[in-house]
Amino acid sequence: MKKKIQIISAFLVIALWFSLACVAWLQPAKKISAAERRPLAQMPSFGDGTEDKPFTDLFDKYTQDQFPLRDTFRQLKSLFHFYTMQQMDNNNYYVLDGYVTKMLQMGKNQETQLLLNLDVFNTVYNKYVRPFGCKSYVAIVPDKGYYMYEESGHLAPDYEKLFSLVKEKMPWATHIDLTELLTLDDFYKTDTHWRQENLVKVAEKIAEAMRMQVTPLEEYTMELIEKPFYGVYYGHAALPLPAEKMYHLHSQILDECTVDKLEPVLDENGKMTLEFAWSTTPSPIYDLKQLDSEDMYNSFISPNTLGMVRIKNPNATTGKSLIVFRDSFGSSISPLLVESYATVTLVDLRYASSEDLGRYLTFRGDDVLFLFGTQVLMETPLN
Amino acid sequence: MLFSSIPFLYYFLPAVIICYFLISKLVGLAFKPMGEEKSYRASIFTKNLILLLFSLLFYGWGEPLYVFLMIGSILMFWLCGLAIGMAQTKRWKRVWLIVSIVLSLSVLGVFKYADFFIDNFNKLTGLNVTLLKLALPIGISFYTFQCLSYTIDVYRGNVPSQKDIVAFGAYVTLFPQLIAGPIVRYIDVARELESRTHTLEKTYLGMRRFLIGLGKKIIIADNIALMLSIFRQSAEPSVLFYWMYAIGFMLNIYFDFSGYSDMAIGLGKIFGFNFIENFNYPYMSKSVAEFWRRWHMSLGSWFRDYVYIPLGGNRVKKLRWLFNTFVVWFLTGMWHGASWNFILWGVLYAVCLLIEKFIPAIGKLPSVLRRFYTLFVVCIGFVLFNADSANIDGLRSFNPLNAAWNDLRCMFGFGGLPFVNATTLYYLRSYLVVLVVAIIGATPLMKNTANRLSESKRFGTATAVFGFVLMAALLLICTAYMVDGSFSPFLYFRF
Numbered sequence: 011m012k013k014k015i016q017i018i019s020a021f022l023v024i025a026l027w028f029s030l031a032c033v034a035w036l037q038p039a040k041k042i043s044a045a046e047r048r049p050l051a052q053m054p055s056f057g058d059g060t061e062d063k064p065f066t067d068l069f070d071k072y073t074q075d076q077f078p079l080r081d082t083f084r085q086l087k088s089l090f091h092f093y094t095m096q097q098m099d100n101n102n103y104y105v106l107d108g109y110v111t112k113m114l115q116m117g118k119n120q121e122t123q124l125l126l127n128l129d130v131f132n133t134v135y136n137k138y139v140r141p142f143g144c145k146s147y148v149a150i151v152p153d154k155g156y157y158m159y160e161e162s163g164h165l166a167p168d169y170e171k172l173f174s175l176v177k178e179k180m181p182w183a184t185h186i187d188l189t190e191l192l193t194l195d196d197f198y199k200t201d202t203h204w205r206q207e208n209l210v211k212v213a214e215k216i217a218e219a220m221r222m223q224v225t226p227l228e229e230y231t232m233e234l235i236e237k238p239f240y241g242v243y244y245g246h247a248a249l250p251l252p253a254e255k256m257y258h259l260h261s262q263i264l265d266e267c268t269v270d271k272l273e274p275v276l277d278e279n280g281k282m283t284l285e286f287a288w289s290t291t292p293s294p295i296y297d298l299k300q301l302d303s304e305d306m307y308n309s310f311i312s313p314n315t316l317g318m319v320r321i322k323n324p325n326a327t328t329g330k331s332l333i334v335f336r337d338s339f340g341s342s343i344s345p346l347l348v349e350s351y352a353t354v355t356l357v358d359l360r361y362a363s364s365e366d367l368g369r370y371l372t373f374r375g376d377d378v379l380f381l382f383g384t385q386v387l388m389e390t391p392l393n
Numbered sequence: 394m395l396f397s398s399i400p401f402l403y404y405f406l407p408a409v410i411i412c413y414f415l416i417s418k419l420v421g422l423a424f425k426p427m428g429e430e431k432s433y434r435a436s437i438f439t440k441n442l443i444l445l446l447f448s449l450l451f452y453g454w455g456e457p458l459y460v461f462l463m464i465g466s467i468l469m470f471w472l473c474g475l476a477i478g479m480a481q482t483k484r485w486k487r488v489w490l491i492v493s494i495v496l497s498l499s500v501l502g503v504f505k506y507a508d509f510f511i512d513n514f515n516k517l518t519g520l521n522v523t524l525l526k527l528a529l530p531i532g533i534s535f536y537t538f539q540c541l542s543y544t545i546d547v548y549r550g551n552v553p554s555q556k557d558i559v560a561f562g563a564y565v566t567l568f569p570q571l572i573a574g575p576i577v578r579y580i581d582v583a584r585e586l587e588s589r590t591h592t593l594e595k596t597y598l599g600m601r602r603f604l605i606g607l608g609k610k611i612i613i614a615d616n617i618a619l620m621l622s623i624f625r626q627s628a629e630p631s632v633l634f635y636w637m638y639a640i641g642f643m644l645n646i647y648f649d650f651s652g653y654s655d656m657a658i659g660l661g662k663i664f665g666f667n668f669i670e671n672f673n674y675p676y677m678s679k680s681v682a683e684f685w686r687r688w689h690m691s692l693g694s695w696f697r698d699y700v701y702i703p704l705g706g707n708r709v710k711k712l713r714w715l716f717n718t719f720v721v722w723f724l725t726g727m728w729h730g731a732s733w734n735f736i737l738w739g740v741l742y743a744v745c746l747l748i749e750k751f752i753p754a755i756g757k758l759p760s761v762l763r764r765f766y767t768l769f770v771v772c773i774g775f776v777l778f779n780a781d782s783a784n785i786d787g788l789r790s791f792n793p794l795n796a797a798w799n800d801l802r803c804m805f806g807f808g809g810l811p812f813v814n815a816t817t818l819y820y821l822r823s824y825l826v827v828l829v830v831a832i833i834g835a836t837p838l839m840k841n842t843a844n845r846l847s848e849s850k851r852f853g854t855a856t857a858v859f860g861f862v863l864m865a866a867l868l869l870i871c872t873a874y875m876v877d878g879s880f881s882p883f884l885y886f887r888f
Contacts, residue, residue, distance in 0.1 A: 012847070012857045013594065019861030020597035023604075027868060031407040034399075066394075066454050073399040077876045087873035095616065095830075098823035101877075117628045165819050248877070 033078040040076065045084075045245035047304040050075040084248035092249075098164060103247045106162040109199045110243040110251065111154040112385070116167035120388040124172065128179040130392045131380055134335065134364050135182055142373040144333075147219055148380040149186040149212075150176055150387070151339045153202070157194040172384060183380065186219045188212060200251055201241020202385065203307055206342040207232050207257040213346035220377055222330075222350035230259045239306050256306055258296050263325050263349055268292035269311060272318035272370055286316060286370065295321065295345050310341040317361030318370060321345065326352040331376040335359055337386040351377075359392040394454040396656045397610050399875050405454075406660075409447040409568075413440055413664065414591075433588075441563040441586065444664065448566035452531070455572075459530040462500070467562045469496055470540040471555070477547045478554030486548050493544040501537045504529055509731035532572030534728055536565055538695055543579035545699055552580045560586045569660035573653045575671040575691035582666055589665030599662030601860065604867040606655025611871045613831050614649035617641050620824045625785050627816060634817040635804040639772050641824070642779050644831040647676065650689070676835045679763040680756065681745040681770055692728070696721050719743050734780045734793040741774050776800050 043050050051071040059065035077083065091100045098104060102113045116124070131148075139146050150173065159166035169189075177185055196208040204212075210227040217224040238253030270292045275285040300308035311319055321344065331353040334340050340356055348354050355371060386392075394401050421436035453460040473493035480486040508524045515522055543564075546552045555561040564586055570577050624630065624638045654671035661668040675687035685693050704717040719740070726739020749755055755763070780797035802808050833839065846856040 012853055015854065015857035015861065016597045017593045019857070019864060020593060020600055022861065023600060023864045023868060024596075026865060027403075028407055030872070031403040034403045070398060070400055073404065074876055074878050077399055077403075077872075080876055083869075083873040083876040086869065087877045090870055090873065094826075095612075096826040097616075098819065117626075163819070163822070165816060 030078060034073065034076070037076070037078055039072075042304070043075070043080070043245070044304065045081050045240070045248070047242060047245060081248070085250060088248040089250075100247065103243060104158075104162060104164055105247060105249060105251075106158045107194075108251065109154060109158060109194055109197070110241075110247045110249070111158055112202075112243070112246070113159075113164050114153060114155055114167050114385055114388065115165055116172060116388060120167065121175075123391065124175060124388050125179070127382075127387050127390075127392045128176065130359060130364055131180060131335070134359075134367070135180075137364070138367055138371070138373045139378050140182070142375060144373050144376050144378045145220070146180075146183040146378045146380070147186055147216070148176065148180050148183040149188055149216055151204070151381065151383040152189050152192065153383055153385045154194060154197045156189065156384070157192070157197075167384070167388065169384070172388070176387075180380070184219055186216055188215070191215055198239070198241045198254055198256075200244040200247070200254060201239075201307060202243065202383070203241070203339060203342065205257070206259055206310065206346075209343045209346055210259075213343060216343075216347065216379065217350070220332075220379075222347075222377070224346060224349050225261050225263060230261050230264075232257045233260055235301060235306070235309075237301055237306065241307070242305065256309075258309070259346065263323065264295055264345055266324055267295050267345070267348055268322050268324075269295060269297075270320050270322070271314040272316045272320075273314065274316075288320060288370075292322070307338070307341070311344060311356060315361060317358035319356045321348055321354040321356070323348045323352055323354070326350065328352065331355065331374075332379060333357060333371060333373065333376055334379045334381055336379075336381045337383055337390075339383045340381045343381070347379075360386070360390055361393075363393040365393075394451050396653065397607060397615070397871070397875065399872075400454075401451075402607075402872070402875070405447070405451065409443065410663070412447070413443050416443060437586075437588065438557070438559060440589075440664075441557075441560045444563040444568070445559055445566055448563070448568040448571060451568040452566060452571060456531055462530055463536070463566065466497065466500070466536065466540060467558070467565050469493065470543060470565070471558050471561045473544050474547050474554040474561070475556065477544060490544055490548040494541060497537050497541060501533055503527065504533060506727070506731045535574050535576055536571060538576050538692075538728075539578070540565060542576070542695065542699065546578065546580045552583050555579070555583070555586070567661075567666070569664070569666075570657040570668060573650075573657065574689070575654055575657060575668055576695050577666075577668050577691070578695075581669060585666050591663075591665050595662050595665070599659045601659070601864055602662065603656050603659030604864050604871075606652045606657075606659060607871045608867040609648045609652030609655060609834070611652075611874045613827065613834065614645050614652055615874070616827045617645040617648070617824070617831065620820060620827075621645060621782065623820060625782055629814055629816040630803065631811050631814045631817045632803065632806050632808075633813045634820070635800065635808075635810075637817070637821060637824075637828075639776050639800075639804060641828065642782075643676070643768075643772055643775050644828065644835065646775060646779075647672070647835060648831060674835065674837050676768060676771070677764070677837065678767045679760055680749050680767055681742060682749055684767055684771060685742065685746075692725070696725055700724060715747065718747060722746075729778070730781075732781065732793050734777050734797050737794070737797075738774050738777045741770070741777065745770050773801065776804070 039052055040050050041052075042048070051068065051074075053072050053076075054065055054068035056065055058068055074080075088100050091097050092105075099113050103110060104113055114120075135146060138144075152169065155164070155166050156169055158164070173189075191211060192204070197204050210224070210230065213224045214226075235256040235258065237256075239256040240251075240253055244251055270289045272286050273289050274282040275287050277283050295311070297309050297311070300306065311321070326348075328350060329352050330350065332347060332351045333355045334344050334347075335357050336344070337358065337360065340358075344354055344356055357367065357371070394405060396402070417436045417439040420439040421432045424432040424435040449460055449463065452463055470493055473489050473496075476489040477486050477493075480489060503525070504527050508526065511522050511524055514520070543552075543555075543561075547554045555564070564577075564579055564582060565571075567577070620641050621638055624634055624641075627634065651672040658668045658670070669691055671689060671691050673687040673690065675684050678684035678687055701717055701721045704720065705713060706717065707714050709717065722739040722743035723736060724739070725742070726736040729735045729738070755766070758766075777797045780793035780800065781791075783796035783800065784791040784793075799808070803810055806812070843856065846852040847860075849856075
């Protein structure tokens with residue numbers, strides 16, 4: 011009997027293994043992973059290999075990316091990792107009460123990057139802000155881990171050190187503390203970002219510091235986006251987490267604002283030149299086409315490749331302008347700051363260079379706000 | 394190509410298995426009209442040829458240029474073996490044996506040790522001789538020793554020379570054990586190269602062994618390797634973290650290496666070969682001598698039979714015996730790597746073995762103490778062994794002996810580090826289950842329990858069913874880890 015079971019076992023395991031192999035060999039290659047929001051490696055040809063990345067490495071990557079039921083297997087690994095092996099994080103991602111975040115740490119590299127980025131802010135201040143008498147403000151958005159690590163027992167950066175370094179290196183700016191104002195509920199569960207519908211209080215606090223006005227919460231209407239939202243961490247964590255709801259805020263002022271982006275100028279043949287100009291065909295405040303893209307959060311104002319976007323408010327009561335140096339957190343909150351400004355220009359220094367700002371922006375006594383998340387400050391070089 | 398990779402498990406292995414069984418069967422059928430004997434010979438020849446070709450593909454996958462070195466080695470040893478077999482006098486047999494030894498060790502020396510000697514020569518003399526900077530052919534230490542076992546055994550008359558170059562080539566390149574052992578001696582597989590059987594039971598046992606090895610490698614070894622990598626990059630080490638690293642590496646190298654050996658043995662079984670065991674729960678040892686009878690047994694027995702005993706072993710005067718012991722362990726250390734920390738690691742074992750020999754009272758201590766002492770020596774030895782891992786920036790000026798000394802100082806509290814900190818506690822908590830499972834898995838407890846249950850009338854069937862569930866679960870979970878993209882190179886590849 012035991013021998014019979016062994017033989018049947020051998021057949022069944024071989025059948026399972028060969029079935030997966032057959033599907034791996036024969037199934038057509040997928041182009042994109044919706045869960046991971048990236049293109050998937052395609053079958054390389056022999057000539058594609060280089061010294062650094064030989065054909066064999068490219069083929070290895072292809073077989074991983076195109077393996078049948080890839081998302082299911084990644085989920086299996088994640089579940090096994092967390093629940094069977096009881097490990098605290100999976101590839102540095104962890105979950106608390108359905109909220110997923112990346113476990114950040116402020117090691118030597120991260121501290122160096124933070125200091126370099128603060129130097130970039132100082133360059134911007136010295137070159138553009140101070141000479142034109144602009145008032146400057148800084149608001150650092152804590153990552154979700156700030157609200158999770160103590161309860162979950164995970165590692166976290168020395169936030170106190172981080173915030174004090176920002177204060178120390180940017181003494182010329184008015185610091186707006188958002189840490190006490192925000193809670194974990196103000197963030198998406200499966201995304202890095204905060205929920206726009208919870209940001210009116212943040213906009214009010216920023217406006218209060220700037221002595222400007224914003225639309226109060228009761229004057230907004232919330233539009234529920236029908237398509238369920240899976241944030242960027244959903245794919246990274248690879249856990250069976252439920253989808254979320256995304257809302258866009260609307261008000262009369264917001265709905266009449268328009269957005270234009272800095273774009274390359276095309277010549278008469280339609281080819282890109284080295285010149286840039288603001289687009290002549292403005293768009294509405296929310297880019298609804300992005301709701302069908304890999305990242306629905308891009309439906310809030312997202313950067314173009316040149317990193318400069320401008321919101322024009324035809325109903326502004328003043329001629330003032332606000333320049334927001336920001337990362338993606340700025341996309342969802344900047345529309346909530348437009349009420350008192352004729353123009354709100356968003357500059358993403360991950361794409362735009364601080365050296366070129368003078369070509370496209372004027373700083374004539376405008377308000378300048380630096381709005382960045384802790385993760386970008388520690389991990390992403392700004393230009 | 395790694396065993397623990399999607400290309401191997403789902404592309405290469407199914408292809409070679411299909412070709413191996415199907416094509417050889419068809420060839421056998423085609424030759425059947427010429428008689429059973431010819432049909433069988435043709436079938437075996439086809440099997441060996443398929444193994445040879447696929448093994449060369451396997452090797453060339455990681456080292457396309459060094460396939461030619463491999464082919465050259467096959468030719469050289471095959472010709473030397475033939476020459477030894479055909480030589481009429483002992484003198485000429487010895488000549489051809491020496492040719493095979495000198496040529497193979499020269500190749501090994503150039504690729505693996507030349508830069509070590511040049512570097513030390515430069516340091517001693519102050520000169521600046523240019524380093525060769527040759528990439529180390531994967532598995533060169535393994536297949537060189539395998540081939541040397543062939544010519545030596547032919548010389549000794551233990552086995553006739555192999556006239557079929559395809560069979561010999563299949564032996565040298567056999568992909569299950571080509572790059573990571575066990576060191577399979579020709580004499581152990583000579584008969585199977587000419588004639589081997591395949592049964593469903595062997596296939597089941599081979600698959601089970603392979604999947605257990607895969608699980609050991611991916612689920613345990615690679616997981617612990619992540620912890621070791623985190624440790625090396627941590628800006629906040631502590632004394633406890635250093636001990637977690639030391640014990641973690643002991644477990645990592647055991648599960649990595651024994652897992653690979655299990656996979657090799659399992660694959661060998663599927664293809665009809667019975668490879669020798671390479672590990673026998675080494676961390677259960679009560680002495681260093683016993684440890685080396687249980688750890689990397691194929692290497693230990695190779696050095697015993699081809700170096701230690703020819704030098705006279707322990708049947709010589711005491712001084713000569715000391716010399717023999719140090720030579721063997723010096724070479725064992727060097728085999729593992731062209732670096733002083735490996736040599737010192739080998740010498741450490743020589744010293745411990747001699748201490749055990751000269752102080753027989755050690756053998757009379759309670760077994761708990763003896764186990765503790767053995768594990769302690771092995772732990773310290775592996776800290777020395779793995780000193781290279783501290784060179785995270787890949788600096789040429791890195792000194793592994795200094796790194797090992799620093800590791801040991803920090804382990805014993807002389808590095809000015811706190812005993813424990815938040816980072817250490819976090820990673821201890823995170824890796825606790827993996828470490829506990831690894832510690833239990835390093836003992837025969839699970840195997841003995843499984844065997845007892847399997848043999849019992851009450852639980853025999855349930856155990857067999859559980860065995861199937863375990864195999865399927867291991868296949869799926871290991872696939873899940875591989876798909877998720879953790880890169881997991883085998884530790885012993887550098888040898």
